[in-house]
Amino acid sequence: MRGEEARKLDQIVSKAMEKSGAPGVSLATIEEGEVTYARGFGARDLERNLPTTPNTLIGIGSCTKSYTCLAAMMLVQEGALTLDTPIRDLLPVDLGFRDSPITVKHLMSHSSGLPSLGMANVLIEKESLGGHTLPLTSDEDFYSFLNGASQHVECRPGESYYYCNAAYTLLGLLVEKLFGATLEEVFRSRIWEPLDMKRTTMLQGQFQSDPDHMTAYYLKEGKPVKSRHPFHPLIYAPGGILSSALESCNYLNMYLGNREPLVDEDLLA
Known part of the structure; x- marks a missing residue:
């Protein structure tokens, strides 16, 4: 990336941070398989002023x-x-329509009809803010929670797009x-x-012991307030990875296509 392009990108990121209140941003770009720009902005820890x-x-x-899809x-x-493959053939899920089962493809494409029910938000609040929420502590709790929501099914599988984190929890299971x-x-x-991503993780211990990791914040009245990153197995599949830009x-x-594919290329399309 040429110097002028990099400066313009710096300005775009700085303006976005100012508007959003984000304490820190990490960014990298690729051109023809090579990293052409890599930079951090702001702080990963405001109290200790760590960049x-x-x-x-x-x-x-x-x-x-x-x-999770890969x-x-x-x-x-x-x-x-x-x-x-119908998911009820492999998991204890009794939800939806008998004549039109929810399949793996439906989970991947947010077209299962499963209700969202705010499960991810519940767990994030519990893990990061210490709130008192629904007792979702195990896979069995999740299945019971989901199966009990049959009256809230949004549509028949494949009929409509409806973003659903719970569908990805099922896919992960x-x-x-x-x-x-x-x-x-x-x-x-x-x-x-295989991709030489040695530091990428979903585990709390590995994340916290890494010398270069973010501190979680949420915005309150436009100002960042220190929080805790949510670590819970039921939200790993829809949103649990911690990684670096590089x-x-x-x-x-x-x-x-700049590295050896991990599955056949027609399965990546």
């Missing part, structure tokens, strides 16, 4: 969903399931069952290690 860098571990939120597509490639491992173990062995470039380069 954000291109290596700062930051929660990537719903970008995690693409990793792990599921590995199972498709290996013949463990298909995109048309499916991935764990068929791989016989935790989602973090699957991501590490099948995605992060390690994320390795992942992006795989999709751009």
Whole structure:
């Protein structure tokens, strides 16, 4: 990236931070497989005045969903399931329409009809703000919570788009069952290690022991207030990964065809 382009990008990020109140931003760009710009803005810890860098571990939120899909597509490639496999054949989910079952594809494409019910928000509040919320502490709690919401189904599977974090929690549980491992173990062995993403994690201990990690904040009356990043297995699949801008470039380069694909290219399309 040429100097003038980099300066313009610096200005765009600085203005966006000022408008949003974000304490820190980490950014990298790729051109023809090479990182051409990498910079941190602001602070990763306001109290200690520690700078954000291109290596700062930051929660990537719903970008995690693409990793969960990739792990599921590995199972498709290996013949463990298909995109048309009904999820009720593999998980204790009794929800929806008997004549039109929810499939793996429906979970991936936010077209399952499953109600959102704010589950992710409930868990984030509980983990990060210490609030008293619904007792969702296990997979069994999640299944009971979801199956009890059959009257809130939004539509028949495949009929309409409706963004749903709970669908990705189900997809993550499916991935764990068929791989016989935790989602973090699957991501590490099948995605992060092959792509040289050594510091990327979903584990609280690894994140907190890393010398360059973000501090979580939320905005209150326009000002950042220190919080805790939510660590809970039920929100790992829809939004649990913490990574750096530079390690994320390795992942992006795989999709751009600049690294060896982890599944057949027709499964990435």
